[in-house]
Amino acid sequence: MQNRQPGSGARSDKTFRDGINPLARAGRGGEARQEALMNAIRAAHADFGTMQQYDSAEDCLRIVASSGFPDRALDLFRIVRRDTNSTCAATLKKRMRTVVGNIGASYLFVGTSELAALQEVGVAAAHSAPIIVDNGRPWGVLTVHFRQPWEDAEYDPTPMERVAVRFAECFKDGTPEQTPPDCDAGRIAHTPISTRTGPITRSSAAPIPFAGSMLREHRHVCAFFCSATDEYNALMPFICDGLGCGQRAFHVLPERHVDDHVTRPRSAGIDVDAAQRSGQLEIALPQDTYLRTGRFNKEDMLTLIQRVLEDGAALGFPLTRMIAHPETALDSWKSRNDWAEYEMRLNTVLSNFDDPVICTFDVNLLNAALAIDILRTHPVVVMGGALVENSFFTKPEDFLREVTDRTSASQPYRG
Template sequence: MCSFGHDEQTAVDVQSGDSNGPLGLESGLDALRSSPEFRGPVESLGEHEPNEHLAVIYENRDEQLAAVVPFMRQGLERGERCMYVVNEHAEAEMIAAMEDGGIDVDAAMETGALTFHTVRETYLRNGRFDPDDMLDRYESAIEEATADYEGLRISAETTWILDEGTSLEQFMEYESRVNDLFDGADCIALCQYDRDVIPAEILCDIVRTHPHLVYDGAVCHNFYYTPPSEFFDDGCPDREVDRMLGTLHERTTAKAERDETIDALEESNDQLKRFAYIASHDLQEPLRMVSSYLQLLERNYRDGLDADAREYIDFAVGGADRMREMIDGLLEFSRIETGETTLERVDCEDVVETVVTDHQVQIEESGATVEIGSLPTVSGDRTQLEQLFSNLIGNAIKYRGDEPPCIEVDATKRGSEWRLTVADNGIGIDPEYHDQIFDVFNRLHAIGEFPGTGIGLALCRKIVANHGGEIGVDSEPGEGTTFTVMLPAVAPNP
């Protein structure tokens, strides 16, 4: 077990990160916002006058670790001293979790960048909770840390507050004094509260005294927050009523304004969708007329036209044809956008086999092979899913390299989702353009190099979004392409 302070510091791998501005609550929010472990929403500080406390209220071990591990990892990456107060017999489990989270615990502990302390060595060092003693220790720890490190980062498990020698009033007053100590110092703390252990009446006061709370996979901007300096003030009840009523009024007003904005946006979107459909549909007829008369001109007056004139007519007819293809694509996109997505149990294996049959001519002409793995049944719209796989398999055939196309369609289960992949050995896509390829009419190749309008992948993204899923791409030039589609799984029939 490490001591509370350390006399030496040497450079270690975990201190490779640069300091990203002053240490404070915003740093803790950034740690969760950028963390792969923490997947929930993270609200900003807003208008809060923050203390440097961030509290996580957890109901299981996963929720606890999802907040604690990235919080501590960021501190080590920023070159801070990280101090962890652990419950009895829990140190080994926390070390294992940190190592799983990419922290070199041994190296950090060896240099003193990371220290572990038991409750008996800290908060209950004198056999009971002594706020004055604990504040003195924190003040010394901040001075020691900031002398050699970028700051002090603390995370503490707090079931010790249930010790019979600790009163709620004593603890809350201590919290207020800690805020004064941390104010302006390069120090931040993440307090951990086990909801299954700590009584509700205590948690209510914990909620009131932390501007931001981590709960159920989200970092919440706490509108129940009461600054600790007001918590014990005689006028607190009146201010609490003012705050509650003001919050209700603000939230109601904001909700009404948001609803009005949503209604206006929905009406505007409906009008744009109708306009796009009508405009695209009505453009078809004049385009057909332009193309037809140009072809008549060429056929009836060919003998009187020189080579340049015939070439110009060919260019014009080709342009009209491309415009018609684009309009057809817009109409198709509009139908997907405005039409209903009827969800039912859809066998993806059957869908892909149908698509392969539809592409049989292109498959034979290109010498392609299509390998279909074990595909799941999902909740989806069969027509849309056929179009999705048709576009992906069609692209795999179209954007082939020198070798015959080899296309693999497979799936793996990821929790409550299915990860479906369509992989090929084609020409690949530069990572620089991975985000752009899903935009409408965004083509990466010159007209005539490959057929198409640049709307197919935009349709794919819209179809996947209609199913509550996500689509992504992994590709390098010359290395083939893998499209990944995440779709919600379907529970088996009883």
């Protein structure tokens, strides 16, 4: 169910131990840093790698662990600033992954001195992932490099990014670096971790890579997209990662989009037919969910989502990743107030589950008033392809009081 990974594949362990100038053998980089880097290289089947820590005072990245690079390359990239032509600088700026399958053809590198330097030491492709610690602060960037170029469809970025997530967990609650207890770079176990207090809490929530960051205790997400391309660039790694981990997928979307929706994971190497037969992948239509009573009913929908998540656990799946497109029900909602109340109350329902629920919206189908309510009822949001904490999220009790006080969803207060 995994994509073919580029890279040499048949390297021996000696290649990793005796790579050119690995910082760990020189006593630098720290054991946890070097181990995470080596796990990332193995997970991606890469040839080189670096880990860089963010220096907030100088606003730059500094190499703290490395494997496979000669000194002249390390000297060039030892300090990387935001204006450097590199995948790590791009990742620092946008706080999400940067994947370049052919640096010789990428806008990041063409015509730059960095391109010549990387090609001189045999680098042809690269993948950088942000290391985001518990409070949302960027700790640094993990990068793996390849001797051979590849097509985007050939490469699955998820295994390497799991390593970045696990390494970031070492800094949770300000604890010092330590070697992650599970060095299997190919999976993340869903073990209990402590959570911050807030309007939404849960007792067990291992982080999940999504849209260039991690889902932690807040897992009710509104995701705004302008096109199908933008949407699937963010959703496909999330979907394939969940299916690859043996988790359940429950997706709600209009019937006219189903064929395209299942074609995309199939092209990424997922056995979609087998997943559907086993119940691991279930695709539902709006008329079976949002509109199953003939029109949108918030009480019915809250009950339905709870049942879907409970059914996933009853079927033996460790987690259900739910993605839902509610826009097609827009015309049937009697007012935006019902929808806003539903979304806010859903936060209370989801506080009893670790399962992520992604409410995906085509912004071209939303009016301004509804978009604002959607934004205010979700603790995390995807905008521009990046997952961020939502500063517009409103306390449930305050928002529900406001909804109750509304006299009209569309009446202007001036006219």
